[in-house]
Structures are given as structure tokens and as C-alpha cells.
Amino acid sequence: MNTxxxxxxxxxxxxxxxxxxxxxxxxxxxxxxxFQPGSIPYPGGADGTLGQEPGSFTTGQEIKxxxxxxxxxxxxxxxxxxxxxxxxxxxxxxxRTDAANGFGNAYIxxxxxxGDQKIFARSSAGLVTEVDTLEPISTGACTTxxxxxxxxxxxxxxxxxxxxxxxxxxxDGRNVTFLRKVGxxxxxxxxxxxxxxxxNAYLKNHQVADGTQTFYGLVEATNRCTEQLIxxxxxxxxxxxxxxxxxxxxxxxxxxxxxxxxxxxxxxxxTIDGGTWKTISTDRQRESGYTYFQIPDPLEVEHExxxxxxxxxxxxxxxxxxxxxxxxxxxxVHFNSNDGESVNTRDHYxxxxxxxxxxxxxQNKNGTFETCPSVAPFEAEMKGxxxxxxxxxxxxxxLKFPKIDNDSKYDLCGMGKSRKWALVANHYDRSLLxxxxxxxxxxxxxxxxxxxxxxxxxxxxxGSYRGAYILIERINFEGGRLDEEELKSDDDTxxxxxxxxxxxxxxSYLMEWDFRKGGxxxxxxxxxxxxxxxxxxxxxxxxxxxxxxxxxxxxxxxDLFDGSADDDDWLxxxxxxxxxxxxxxxxxxxPVDGQMWASVYMYKPRGEKIHFGPLWDFDLAMGSATRAxxxxxxxxxxxxxxxxxxxxxxxxxxxxxxxxxxxxxxAVKSRWNEVDQDLNDVITYLRQQEGLxxxxxxxxxxxxxxxxxxxxxxxxxxxxxxxxDYLVDWLDERWRWMNGQLDxxxx
Numbered sequence: 001m002n003t004x005x006x007x008x009x010x011x012x013x014x015x016x017x018x019x020x021x022x023x024x025x026x027x028x029x030x031x032x033x034x035f036q037p038g039s040i041p042y043p044g045g046a047d048g049t050l051g052q053e054p055g056s057f058t059t060g061q062e063i064k065x066x067x068x069x070x071x072x073x074x075x076x077x078x079x080x081x082x083x084x085x086x087x088x089x090x091x092x093x094x095x096r097t098d099a100a101n102g103f104g105n106a107y108i109x110x111x112x113x114x115g116d117q118k119i120f121a122r123s124s125a126g127l128v129t130e131v132d133t134l135e136p137i138s139t140g141a142c143t144t145x146x147x148x149x150x151x152x153x154x155x156x157x158x159x160x161x162x163x164x165x166x167x168x169x170x171x172d173g174r175n176v177t178f179l180r181k182v183g184x185x186x187x188x189x190x191x192x193x194x195x196x197x198x199x200n201a202y203l204k205n206h207q208v209a210d211g212t213q214t215f216y217g218l219v220e221a222t223n224r225c226t227e228q229l230i231x232x233x234x235x236x237x238x239x240x241x242x243x244x245x246x247x248x249x250x251x252x253x254x255x256x257x258x259x260x261x262x263x264x265x266x267x268x269x270x271t272i273d274g275g276t277w278k279t280i281s282t283d284r285q286r287e288s289g290y291t292y293f294q295i296p297d298p299l300e301v302e303h304e305x306x307x308x309x310x311x312x313x314x315x316x317x318x319x320x321x322x323x324x325x326x327x328x329x330x331x332x333v334h335f336n337s338n339d340g341e342s343v344n345t346r347d348h349y350x351x352x353x354x355x356x357x358x359x360x361x362x363q364n365k366n367g368t369f370e371t372c373p374s375v376a377p378f379e380a381e382m383k384g385x386x387x388x389x390x391x392x393x394x395x396x397x398x399l400k401f402p403k404i405d406n407d408s409k410y411d412l413c414g415m416g417k418s419r420k421w422a423l424v425a426n427h428y429d430r431s432l433l434x435x436x437x438x439x440x441x442x443x444x445x446x447x448x449x450x451x452x453x454x455x456x457x458x459x460x461x462x463g464s465y466r467g468a469y470i471l472i473e474r475i476n477f478e479g480g481r482l483d484e485e486e487l488k489s490d491d492d493t494x495x496x497x498x499x500x501x502x503x504x505x506x507x508s509y510l511m512e513w514d515f516r517k518g519g520x521x522x523x524x525x526x527x528x529x530x531x532x533x534x535x536x537x538x539x540x541x542x543x544x545x546x547x548x549x550x551x552x553x554x555x556x557x558x559d560l561f562d563g564s565a566d567d568d569d570w571l572x573x574x575x576x577x578x579x580x581x582x583x584x585x586x587x588x589x590x591p592v593d594g595q596m597w598a599s600v601y602m603y604k605p606r607g608e609k610i611h612f613g614p615l616w617d618f619d620l621a622m623g624s625a626t627r628a629x630x631x632x633x634x635x636x637x638x639x640x641x642x643x644x645x646x647x648x649x650x651x652x653x654x655x656x657x658x659x660x661x662x663x664x665x666x667a668v669k670s671r672w673n674e675v676d677q678d679l680n681d682v683i684t685y686l687r688q689q690e691g692l693x694x695x696x697x698x699x700x701x702x703x704x705x706x707x708x709x710x711x712x713x714x715x716x717x718x719x720x721x722x723x724x725d726y727l728v729d730w731l732d733e734r735w736r737w738m739n740g741q742l743d744x745x746x747x
Contacts, residue, residue, distance in 0.1 A: 039090035040081075042120060047127040048073075048104070050120060052134070056177040056220050058188050059136040062110040067121035067129050069104035076123040078106035083118040091120065137177055137189070137218060142225035146171075146199070148216050149229065154258040156236030159310045160205045163190075165217025165226050167199035175220035176201035180213055187216075195219070207311060208233050234258055238314035240307045251295040254307035254314055259289035265309040267293045270316075271338055277306070285309060295319065323357060324460055328695040331359030331372040331413060332458045333423065333471060335382050335399075340462050346384040349400060354380035360692060361413055361455040365440050367688055372413035372455060382461075385422055387516065387598070389619065394427040394467055394704050398474065409478060412471060415453035416481075420474040423459055425467070428619040430706060430716050431723040432456070432697055433689055435470055437731065438589055438618040440685050444678040445581035447671075448613040450481045456693045468693065468700035475601060475614055477508060477535055482614075485606040486535065489542040497542035505548040507606030510535040513596045515649050523550035526557030529596055529649025549604065556610055557654075565660035575609040580667045582612035583639065583655060588679060588738060590631050590638045591621035595645055596653040623730040625713045632715065634733035672742040680735050683728055690724050 048069040057063050067078050078100050081091040098106040100123065113136050121129045146167040155161055165176050176195050179187040193201040201217060210233065217226040238256045254265055267281040285291045291307065307314045325332050337343055337352035356375040364370060378401075384390055385398040399421040401410055409417035426432045435454065442451030454472035458465070477486045485508050489497050496502035511531045512519065519532020521541065531553060536545060552573065559569040586594045593599045599617035604610050626632040629645040639655045658664045697720045709716055717723045 039084060039088075039092045041089055042091055042131055043122075043128055045128070046130040048121070048129040050129040050132040052132065054177075054189065054192050056137050056175055056189060056192050056218075057113055057134075058177075058179065058186075059113055059115055060182075060186060061136070061188050062112050065108040065111050065119075065121070067098075067100075067106045067108075067123075069100060069106075069123060069127050069129070071102070071104045073100045073104040073123045073125065073127055074102050076100045076106075076125050076127070078121050078123050080108055080111065081120050081122060086117060091118075094119075137179075137220070142218065142223045144227050145219075145224040146217065146226035148226040150231065152258060152260045155208050155231050155233045156258045156310070156312065157210045157233040158207060158236055159233070159258065159260075159312060160207050161310075163203040163206050163215060163217075165193075165195075165201045167195055167201070167217075167219060167224065167226070169197065169199045171195040171199040171201075171219050171224070172197050174222070177218045177220060178203045178206075178215065179218060180215050190215075192220075236312045238307060238309065238312045240305060240314040240317050242305075242317050242319045250292040252293045252305060252307075252317070252319065254291045254293070254309070255289050256285065256291075256307075256309055256312055256314075257289065259285065259287070260310055261285055261287045261289075263309055265291040265307055267295070268306050268308060270304040270306075323355070324463060324465065325357055326458055326465070326695075326699050328458055328468075328693075328699060329360045330456050330458055330468070330693060330696045331361065331471075332357040332460065333469070334377075334460045335380065335397075336377075336462055337382065343382050343384060343397060343461060346386075346390060346398075349381035349383045349398075351379070351381055353377040354382075354399065354401075356412065356457075359457070362685075362688060362692060363413055363415055363453050363455045365443060365685055367684070369692065370414060375410070375412065378410075386425075387518070389425065389427065392425065392427045392710060394425045396425040396469075397423040397461075399423065413455045415455070415473060418473050418476070418478045418481075420476050420478065422472050422474045423457075423469045424454075424472055425469055426619060427704065428710055428714060429624055430720065431624075431727045432468055432693065432700065432720070433686055433724060433727060434618045434622050434624060435472070436689055437622065437682055437686055437727070438585070438591075438615050439472075440682050441585050441589060441679060442613070442615040444675055444681070445585055446675075447577040447581040448585070448615070449578070449611065450614050452614060452616070456689070456696060458696055458699070465699075465703060467703050468696040475510065475534070475616055477510065482508065482510065482603050482605070486540075487545060488536060488540040489545075492542045494542070497544050500544055500548065502544075504606065505544060507604050507608065508535075509533065509545070509549045509604045511549070511553075511602045511604075512598070513600040513602075513649070514598045516598065518598075521546045523553055525553050525654075526561065527650060528557055528652075528654065531602075534601075552604065553610070560654060560657045561652075565657055565664075566662055568661060568663055570658075570661075571663075573609050575611045576664070576667060578611040578613055579658060580664070580671050582615075583658070584668060584672060584675070585615055586655075587637065587639050588734060589618060589621045590623070590734070591618050592625055592627050592631055593617065593620065594639055594655075595629070595643070595648040596650070596655070597648060622727055622734075624715050625711075626715060627713055634730050635737040669742045669744070672738070673744050676735070676739055676743070682731055686724070686728055686731075690721075 051066040053064040077097050080094045080096045082094050084092040096108050100106045113134055116135055118131050118133050120131045149164045151162040163178050174195050175192055177189050177192045180190050182188045191203045195201045212232045214228050214230050216228045240254045242252050263285045264282055265285050266279045268277045269280050271278055281293050283291050304316045305319055306316045334355045337350040341350050343350050355377040358374040359372050360369050361372045362369050381400045382397050384395055386396045389396055401419045409419050411417045439451055439454055442448055452473040454470040457469055457471045459469045496504040512534055514532045517530045520538040521533040522530050525531050556573040602610050602612055623632045629643040630636045631638055640659045642652050642656045717726050
């Protein structure tokens, strides 16, 4: 209740202001301190109001006071004054202060009410509020005129319940205070509500404390109250059971005591990455006390689950449905992203768990099948991969395993340790075998220091079958695959980052010819096109690296194209043996991108020349696309001579120019006669692979239509078996044509 003094009293108090000193200054002057000793009369002339929350309270309760001044009081210190002694008309500072905000308002959040009292607030600039009289509700004798209850009637310790005060209709619109006994017989307000037209008031979400306690309701400014209700909470409990698909398709069941039929129950899961609890499903508790849940995807990764209702939390259970598996002989790869997020972009990695179920492989490509051992789930990251292939319905993915310690690389299926892997969809290639064929050819070329190893797998992402993929090492320097002397800068403080003559700058670099300029740093190879820097990676890069390797590649281009190709100046910067092996493999396989368009890799080890390789990306190769340059035909040169094809970055490529060198062409012919029979073994290898992956291929094309054409250039035969036959026949004819051109016996 707010009580203002009458005008006559205010006038009298104002007169008193003129004669009563306060610390040497009249009250009408500016007040510079929030607290002054002694008692003073109320100065009158209210400049603001004083409010209280809640409107009803009891002795000993802490309430919120709000002093509301004009905006001019912003920043002033506001002090609460209390009449002392009661009835004297004099006021003393309580010492409770707050700074007024930008609107001129100040708040005392926990002011303890000690009984009936008058108070006002004063700012440090001399502004005062009206006087407010605090009148605690009496908790003594009252006339019982209503009933008190809880919903539910059975209350559990720590449970959130609804308190109900039921009065006659005459209480309509009156404020009802809910009181609970505290200490030795005293009652304290726990909240209030306005009675409705039926005289009933409600306090929702009251959390019941432990132990026996007493409640009642009181109508404001009257002596009418409800009967007192003694609440003796029962121990609360909650249990979550995995039932792994009952007849109604439920995965889990939660039961709570006490029962609160109709209350919302939340099913929560602990996230993989951060360990926080996230609500994934809700349902209402049944009369039996049970709530049933279907656990949404991902079903295959083990998570901790719990249920929460009315402030009660169940036990946690670890639950995962059985890993799905088509039992196609090949290994099965599972990736489950955190919270089942869709892996739907190439822009960032999604955290999750990776695992492998054992299967058969021929990753050594020697005709002897091996077993890929199972890999228990562990932390991993996945994102989309590919450029043109990312537009296909069947997507490819990149995998990365976190850096946990110095040995955080993983050996998958015996292919060697690495943190970086790819899952290649092979969707353009309807044989599913062209990348495997290319890697077989690469392994026959002993001057290619490294060819990525791969195995065919079935892939599931978040429990969804994605088809047959190859799990393959991504091209990188890890584990000495290309060169162990990898450049790494340390916040541009490494010597090679400040000194262009530092010998470490001579390597190692991994580069890709790429017309899209897809590297984080792209260099120009003279006027021949763009080469993207792949490693060192962005986080290990400093500007001296880019300047140095750009200059080296430019010099190699100049060596090739200045003067006659037979000058062979290029031999000082380009490794002949790797260039010959790479050229033979690429010419044999006829990849569309091979005309220095994209996916043509080079690397430069420290202190050595530019090497070509490794081989990568052969979906559009070996007759799978009828693009310009007669690329689909198993006869004719594709990389040797300049061709007017859109795939080229320049009219004349490095391979065109190298083939103008008599020394290079002689080396190609000599090398062909050393490896030709090994290359011809690709036919036998492919037939072995066909038998290994036939069931995986059948399931793949059960999901992805075999006959749906991606482009008018794509070559598709009538069935998967026909596509494999076409590939085998194409390679056989290609080998015969090239052998007729390069065999020593042919002249």
C-alpha cells in the first residue's frame, strides 16, 4: 500500500527543512552523499514514486523496491530511508543504495521487511519519492473460508507442482497470497495470484522442498484464509529403460514416481562433441506413470540418454540400435554426425563418430584377398567433397581425424596411417572400377613415388545407406608418402618466412593444375594456366612460400618454352623419370581433366626437382565420357599433341611441349617396353574386383538408378556387368593401340 502525507503535513515538513541542519547543509541544497548520520524529517515535495514487488508479503520476507525518478536522476546514488523510531516522523538511512539507470530508476532487490514501517527514497541530488508504508500480511489467526490443495495430490521431493487456493466467488478479483510455514511457526509468502470468477487462485511450478511442510492461502487485506494443508513429499524417482522396439515401435520407456499424468516428459541425449544435454523428443506421461519414446536418428552411434519431468531426472542409459550391414563381403563404413546433422556442405566439417565393420579387400592388388579389420567407433569429422561431382545426387565426402597426440593417424584396412581420407562416390563411372583401375596402373609405375591406396566399401551416414564407395587416402605428405620434409611456418617467425634465400624454402610443395583456382593460394605457370597450392596447408603457410614456388614453376615453364624443346633446359627443374611414368599412365587412361585442366598433381621435394603425380580422379576417363579430342576412343593420342579441347587451360600444355623433346619421347618408348606387360595385368585385376564387389554394386544400383544419365556426354551401358565389360574391353584395346605405337618391335 502506498500512503502519501497530507498537504498540511507536507507544508509543515517543508518548513522544517529550512531550520533543520544536515551535515552543515540545508536539505533544499544539493545532497552530495547517499548516507548522512542522524534522523531527518521527510522533506516533502515528492519527485518520484516508490513501488514494491510483490504486493503482498510477510514479516521477514525479502522484497524488491523500485524508486522511479525523472531521467535527470540518471547516475545518481539512491538511498532508502526508514521511519525511525516508528511513528516519530523522523527518517534514518537504511544504508541500502543503488545507482539510478538511464531512465532515472533504481532498485533494491532484497529489502527485508521487519514489520510495519514507512519508507522513502532519496537521490544524491536531493530528489525524493513519495512515502510508502510497508504493511506485512498478518499470519496469525484468520477465518477459514476455503480449501487448499496441490496438483498432483501426491507430491514428490523436488517436484514442481501447482498450488491451488479455493475461496467462495466473493474472492473474485482479490489478490491471494500463498504462504508456507518456515522456522518455528512463522509463515512466508511463496507467491500470489488474483482469484478468478470462481474464487480460485493458482500458483504454478512451485518446487516442493524436502521434508514435511504446511501451506495455506490468504485473501489480501482481509482475515479470510484457506485451511492449512500439510504436505509430506514422497521420495521422487525416475527410471529410463531401453526396450529396443516394442510392438508399437518404441525404443525407450521412462517411468516416474510420483505419477503426474499429462505432464510433459523430455527425452534428452548427451551430444558427442561437447557432452551437453539436448532435448530431442517430448511426450506426455500416461496414467500409469510411463512415457514412451521413439529415439530419432542417428540410431547406430552409442549415446547417453535420460528423461526429465517435473524437475526429476532419470538414470542415464547407453543405447544404440544394431549397426546396419548389407553383408556384401566388402567392409562397411559408418559415420554418425553429432546430433544427426546432415552432412550437406563442403564448407565445413561435421563432428561425429567413425567406425568400420570387417570385410574383404584386394587393396594390395596382387590377386590375394585380405581382410579389413573392424575399427571401433572413434571421433572423426566429415564434410562434402568434389567439384562437378558434388552436384550429383550421390555425394562424395572427405574424412578427417582429429589431432589428439603425435600418433593420431589411423591405419584403415591396412592402407597405412593417415588423418585424411576420402569416400569417393564413383557416380559418373557406372562400372564403379575406374579409380581402382587407375590406382592399379599407378602402382605398376615404379617412378611414381606414391599412389593412393583404396578399398571398396558400403557406406552408411547417420544410419542411412549411401551406396558403394571407395575409401581412399587423400593426397598429402603424411607418413612420408611424398616427402617428410614438409614446410610449416610458426606464425611467420620461421627463418624461411623472413629469408627468401633460406634453403628450407626449396620444399616440400604439393600442387594441382586447376582451372578453377581452387587452392587457398594459386600460382600461374607462365601463361599455361593456374596451379593451386595444396600443401603446405593454409595454417602452415607464409607468403615467402608462395613467392618462392611461383618463381620456381615460372622458371620451369620458361625452360620448357624458351628456345627449342630439344635444348632440354627443363631437365634442370623437372624430374624426367616421374614425368615419363606419369605421362604414360595418363595417356593410357585418357582422363578428360588430364589436359592440364584439373586433378593433375605435381610435388617438389626439398632440394629436388618438380615431380609429377600422384594419379587422382578418373571418373571421367577410360571411355566414360564422349568429350572433345576423341577422348572416348581407345585409339589416338590425347595428351601428346596440342588439341582444341575446352578442357585445356592453354593452347599448348607442358605435356604437349615435353613430347616435342626427342629425349622425352625416347624415354617414354623405352619405359613402355619395361612396363607394358605389367600394365596389361589391369584386365585380370578388374575381373577379380568384379567378383569381389558384385553384391555391393547390386545394392548400390538398387538405391541409385543405373540408367539415369548425368550428362549427354556420359557413356552408360545396359547394366553394371555390361559397364564392367565395356571398361575391360576399352582398356584392352587401348593397351593394344599404344603398344602398336611404342613397342620396340614396331619400329
